[in-house]
Amino acid sequence: xxxxDFDGGTLxxxxxxxxxxxxxPEKGARLINWNLRMADGSVRDVIHWxxxxxxxxxxxxxxxxxxxxxxxxxxxxxxKIGQWKDNSGAVRSMPLHGFARDGEFEIISxxxxxxxxxxxxxxxxxxxxxxxxxxxxxxxFEEVSFKVYLRLDNLGDDPIPWSAxxxxxxTLPWHAGLKRSDYRFEIPARKCFTHxxxxxxxxxxxxxxxxxxFGNPANNDRIYTRLKGDTTKFGPNGGEEDVGIRxxxxxxxxxxxxxxxxxxxxxxxxxxxxxxWMGPPNSPEHKKGLHSVGGGDSATFGVEVALL
Numbered sequence: 001x002x003x004x005d006f007d008g009g010t011l012x013x014x015x016x017x018x019x020x021x022x023x024x025p026e027k028g029a030r031l032i033n034w035n036l037r038m039a040d041g042s043v044r045d046v047i048h049w050x051x052x053x054x055x056x057x058x059x060x061x062x063x064x065x066x067x068x069x070x071x072x073x074x075x076x077x078x079x080k081i082g083q084w085k086d087n088s089g090a091v092r093s094m095p096l097h098g099f100a101r102d103g104e105f106e107i108i109s110x111x112x113x114x115x116x117x118x119x120x121x122x123x124x125x126x127x128x129x130x131x132x133x134x135x136x137x138x139x140x141f142e143e144v145s146f147k148v149y150l151r152l153d154n155l156g157d158d159p160i161p162w163s164a165x166x167x168x169x170x171t172l173p174w175h176a177g178l179k180r181s182d183y184r185f186e187i188p189a190r191k192c193f194t195h196x197x198x199x200x201x202x203x204x205x206x207x208x209x210x211x212x213x214f215g216n217p218a219n220n221d222r223i224y225t226r227l228k229g230d231t232t233k234f235g236p237n238g239g240e241e242d243v244g245i246r247x248x249x250x251x252x253x254x255x256x257x258x259x260x261x262x263x264x265x266x267x268x269x270x271x272x273x274x275x276x277w278m279g280p281p282n283s284p285e286h287k288k289g290l291h292s293v294g295g296g297d298s299a300t301f302g303v304e305v306a307l308l
Contacts, residue, residue, distance in 0.1 A: 001112055009055065012115070017143035022049070027058050029105045029117040029137035031065040034146070036307070046243065046307070048171040048271040059102030062265060063169045066101035067137055069119070069150065070129050072165035073097060073261075073281030076199025084284040087159065092128055097167070099125045100135065114140040132156035133293075145306030147248070157295035161284060164301055165261075165277030170243065172214060172272040175236070181215025184237050185274065187260050188229030192222055199282040213237075214262075214272050223280050225259040225289065232260050233308060234274060241307070245276050248302035253278050257289040276303045 004011040011032070014021040022033040034047040049063035059066070075094045077083040084094045103125065105117035119125075119135040134153040139146060150164050172183060192208035193201040204222065212219065214234075224232075230249050235242035247258050261275040278301050279289010293299045 001110065006055075012110070014112070014114070014141045016141050019141070019143050021139075021141050021146065023115070023139065024058075025107050025110070025115050025117040026105050028101045028103060029067055029119075029139075030058075030101070031139065031146075031148070033064065036144075044174055045171040046174075048169045050270075062269070062271065065148075065169070066097065066167040067150065068097045068165040068167055068275075068277070069100035069135060070094075070098050070152075070162040070164060071281075071283060072163060072275075072277045072279075074195070074199060076282050076285055079198040081199065086130075086284075087161065092130075094128050095124070098164070099128060100137075100164075101167070105137070108136065114138065114146075131158070131160045133160055145304060147302060147304045149251075149300050149302045151298060151300045152293050153298040154293040154295055159292045159294050161290055161292050162299075163277070163279040163283035163289050163291060165259075165275060166303060167273060167275050168245070168305065169271045169273050170234075171270060174241075178236070179215065180272070181213055182237055183214045183235060183272075185212050185214065185232065185234035185262060187212070187224040187232040187262075188227055189224035189260070190226035190228055190256075192224050193280060194222055195281065199285060201280055201282075201286065201288070214264075217267070219262060221261070221263045223259055223261050225257055225280055227256050227258055227260075230254070232274065232276075235308075243274075244304075244306050244308045245274060246304045246306070247276055248304060251300045251302040253291050253299050253301045255279070255289065255291075259289060 002013045012023045018037045033049040036044045053061045075084040104120045108116045116138040132155040138149040192204040196202045231246040233242045233244040259277045263273045283290040
């Protein structure tokens with residue numbers, strides 16, 4: 001592992017065989033880039049990071065893996081976005097995707113295999129999520145795969161709700177001359193939803209499991225859940241060079257209401273996000289995929305990303 005002074009911060013680099021991982025652990029515990037040195041000497045970016053990234057607006061950069069905590073995507077209360085009602089009945093503000101993605105973290109441990117970093121909650125976090133807890137992110141890097149664990153320790157007596165997730169930005173397409181329609185995804189889901197303006201889930205009833213091309217605009221920003229397996233994979237239509245994302249089923253947050261979300265920003269964006277979440281968005285209101293950690297207990301959401 002190497003440390004690199006970069007743009008006023010410290011970039012950490014792990015080299016694992018043909019893979020290189022770049023991370024800024026103190027800034028949102030964010031994995032910035034995963035690239036792979038190919039046999040012909042070329043480099044393939046698996047996890048996308050824009051070359052012109054504005055590090056002064058780090059949380060807004062479309063790349064890497066923003067950590068979504070305590071809830072993924074938008075929360076609503078009674079149709080009002082950016083709010084949620086806690087177990088006591090209090091209605092509180094909640095930023096989009098929570099507050100960890102632009103939060104400050106402290107490195108707890110770091111070695112040649114990865115790191116663990118702990119969120120340092122600020123005033124915004126304390127007002128939105130007033131619990132006594134510890135939230136840590138642990139990455140383990142290997143040659144053609146990595147694991148990442150989100151852990152919530154309840155240091156108090158009252159139960160703590162959460163439904164965290166990941167926002168992986170994958171480079172796509174990753175072959176010269178190909179386009180999005182040359183790639184497809186396979187998600188083992190029984191249900192597919194889209195977002196309603198009031199935060200409720202709208203069921204997609206027909207055809208969602210037939211056309212799973214990244215080139216189909218209708219597939220953008222869809223939520224796949226009621227899972228019947230733990231692994232999604234995506235890649236070229238021929239089935240070679242797939243990337244797999246596995247929700248680790250030894251985690252105590254493993255559930256059929258875990259979800260995968262596919263999303264991109266624009267038709268010409270150089271990325272497509274495939275995101276493993278503990279549950280669908282707005283879980284505090286509709287309760288699907290909402291998890292709870294009892295007083296003195298802990299819970300972990302673990303995923304593995306691998307080249308298949």
